[in-house]
Amino acid sequence: MSDQAERLRRLMQQNTTDSVPLPLREGKKSDVRARVLGWASGKGGVGKSNLVLSLAYALSDGGGRVLLVDADAGFTNLALLMGEGSAPDLMDVIEGRISLTEALVRTPGGFYYTSLATTLETYVATEDHAKTVQLESVLRQLEAWGEIILLDFGAGLSALARHMLAAVDELVLVITPEITSLSDAYALYKWLYRIRPELPVYVLINRAQDEKEAEQMYTRFSRIALSHVGGAPKYLGFVREDPHIPQAVRRQMPFYTAYPRSPASRDIRHIRARLSLAWEMYEAQGGADAARGGMRGLLERLKELVRRGEGWL
Numbered sequence: 001m002s003d004q005a006e007r008l009r010r011l012m013q014q015n016t017t018d019s020v021p022l023p024l025r026e027g028k029k030s031d032v033r034a035r036v037l038g039w040a041s042g043k044g045g046v047g048k049s050n051l052v053l054s055l056a057y058a059l060s061d062g063g064g065r066v067l068l069v070d071a072d073a074g075f076t077n078l079a080l081l082m083g084e085g086s087a088p089d090l091m092d093v094i095e096g097r098i099s100l101t102e103a104l105v106r107t108p109g110g111f112y113y114t115s116l117a118t119t120l121e122t123y124v125a126t127e128d129h130a131k132t133v134q135l136e137s138v139l140r141q142l143e144a145w146g147e148i149i150l151l152d153f154g155a156g157l158s159a160l161a162r163h164m165l166a167a168v169d170e171l172v173l174v175i176t177p178e179i180t181s182l183s184d185a186y187a188l189y190k191w192l193y194r195i196r197p198e199l200p201v202y203v204l205i206n207r208a209q210d211e212k213e214a215e216q217m218y219t220r221f222s223r224i225a226l227s228h229v230g231g232a233p234k235y236l237g238f239v240r241e242d243p244h245i246p247q248a249v250r251r252q253m254p255f256y257t258a259y260p261r262s263p264a265s266r267d268i269r270h271i272r273a274r275l276s277l278a279w280e281m282y283e284a285q286g287g288a289d290a291a292r293g294g295m296r297g298l299l300e301r302l303k304e305l306v307r308r309g310e311g312w313l
């Protein structure tokens, strides 16, 4: 391991909450590939949408150009959590009703937001080749709107959404201390590991009582995964149980802006720091395969997975 990687590894262990600069990929504008970070869970309702929304604000605060995409087929929870009644959908772009620029909403946090919610389902149903080509073109163009693309997947994953999940650059698996959440996440991880063992997966423990409980949960998960699956995800950290989150939901605001000093917001800043360090470490080890990343990389892998007809669990 290089000195830099060793230094970063030590920083990761120190639970730092200091602001860490985001290591963004360099290159000519047209070559830059975004980092596509998927958010998933086994069981639904574990906090993905709330966490990813607040993290988008935190990453944007830290200087990242963020694009947040609702990929929860059929639902547009992210728009509701931001106080927006309806969200433009990329399907409207594909069908020519609005332009791509109109489908991208600038949020008060300075980052962009759009929805794939109905698009994914239509893509599965369509046999219209022209529409498929159009969808691919729209997805590719998203790259210009963010260096960090956060995809929030719902709990009820369609076959295509599952394949898309497996095709991202990196995946965050959200788990709560409930046994059902742990076992469902394990089933998802097992499937992901079988079809794409090289996918970097991070575990985030949500609704933990404290750091100790979160670490115990992660250790339990990774031990089972290591002995039964052959690989284990990395630990991204935790967000504690915090009544400010449901309060913010009621106000239709992200908890990070509604209650910036709440314990959950502090935890989100911590997650941002750990994510930045993980990315920096990844780059330092020369592991980033930028040429296969971003939305273009995702589409290539998605097509490959659909062609292979990978089953589910």
Ligand SMILES: Nc1ncnc2c1ncn2[C@@H]1O[C@H](COP(=O)(O)OP(=O)(O)OP(=O)(O)O)[C@@H](O)[C@H]1O
Binding pocket: 041, 043, 044, 045, 046, 047, 048, 049, 050, 051, 072, 077, 153, 154, 155, 156, 206, 207, 208, 239, 240, 241, 242, 243, 245, 246, 247, 249, 264
């Ligand atoms: N750390 C937390 N402390 C307290 N309540 C929380 C916490 N995280 C999430 N919640 C509550 O859990 C509920 C579900 O959260 P959210 O909608 O973000 O889950 P989800 O995983 O996106 O759900 P789905 O799978 O349906 O998309 C919310 O009403 C929120 O108030």
Ligand SMILES: [Mg+2]
Binding pocket: 048, 049, 050, 072, 077, 152, 153, 154
């Ligand atoms: Mg959700």
